[in-house]
Amino acid sequence: MTNKLWLLVFVIRAGALIWGCVEELDPGSNRNPMVWFIRAPDDGEVIFSNAANFEWVATDWDDDLGMGSTFIQLEPFTVTWYDVAADSEVIFEHPEGWVRHYGDNIYQVLDLPDTTFYFSVKVIDGRGADSTIVSRFFVRYDADFPVMDSVKCPPFKPPNPTFCHTYKIYAHDVARTPRAATPHDSLEYSYRFVRPAPLGVTESEPEWSTEHWQFEACVDGQSNPGEYKFRCKVRDRAGNTAPEFVCKFEIIKP
Ligand SMILES: [Ca+2]
Numbered sequence: 001m002t003n004k005l006w007l008l009v010f011v012i013r014a015g016a017l018i019w020g021c022v023e024e025l026d027p028g029s030n031r032n033p034m035v036w037f038i039r040a041p042d043d044g045e046v047i048f049s050n051a052a053n054f055e056w057v058a059t060d061w062d063d064d065l066g067m068g069s070t071f072i073q074l075e076p077f078t079v080t081w082y083d084v085a086a087d088s089e090v091i092f093e094h095p096e097g098w099v100r101h102y103g104d105n106i107y108q109v110l111d112l113p114d115t116t117f118y119f120s121v122k123v124i125d126g127r128g129a130d131s132t133i134v135s136r137f138f139v140r141y142d143a144d145f146p147v148m149d150s151v152k153c154p155p156f157k158p159p160n161p162t163f164c165h166t167y168k169i170y171a172h173d174v175a176r177t178p179r180a181a182t183p184h185d186s187l188e189y190s191y192r193f194v195r196p197a198p199l200g201v202t203e204s205e206p207e208w209s210t211e212h213w214q215f216e217a218c219v220d221g222q223s224n225p226g227e228y229k230f231r232c233k234v235r236d237r238a239g240n241t242a243p244e245f246v247c248k249f250e251i252i253k254p
């Protein structure tokens with residue numbers, strides 16, 4: 001009995017050893033992990049927020065991620081920039097180099113300055129094979145709506161009941177830094193020209209266009225007296241919309 005028991009123990013130990021050796025000596029069959037973002041800025045995307053969120057999926061055909069590890073990296077890890085509104089220098093700092101990441105496959109970076117960033121995730125499996133993915137994005141933080149400088153409107157009491165007038169909207173954008181502000185040529189406008197009933201509205205709808213900074217309206221006040229309103233809006237590329245501006249004129253019934 002005793003000999004048979006020893007033989008059984010020997011066989012089990014030898015089998016475990018051989019199995020272990022096979023596991024250790026066959027790294028050639030090990031495949032690299034597969035990693036991809038399911039949430040991140042698209043490559044080269046401009047984000048108008050100062051926060052970026054990342055989420056990724058990691059998997060491996062060999063099912064050996066359990067003993068592996070994950071690292072993240074943000075480059076540049078430190079940026080000194082000038083905050084115009086606060087009139088002071090601000091230093092953005094993130095831990096340098098590859099940082100071990102634990103827990104869920106999510107990460108958020110806050111208070112990003114306006115510059116180009118590379119966020120990388122490196123997943124290493126239990127046998128040392130790794131894969132890295134990178135998200136490159138541009139931060140242009142803009143939470144401020146454009147400033148409407150002036151709108152060229154006709155006088156409230158037009159000298160003639162029948163006339164044409166070209167409305168012109170003058171605006172410029174502001175943001176945390178000048179580079180984040182929308183260039184003048186890229187601002188978009190929307191207007192509605194509201195005429196007395198039954199004429200109704202001549203409109204761009206909300207339909208936004210860089211062309212809509214001017215609009216020509218012709219008025220036949222003799223046939224259609226009453227109140228005419230011009231309502232207009234301007235927005236920047238971040239989608240911030242200035243409060244609507246309204247001007248009106250009135251043509252009295254003859
Ligand atoms: Ca593997």
Ligand SMILES: [Ca+2]
Pocket residue numbers: 142143144145146173174175181182236238240
């Ligand atoms: Ca803006």
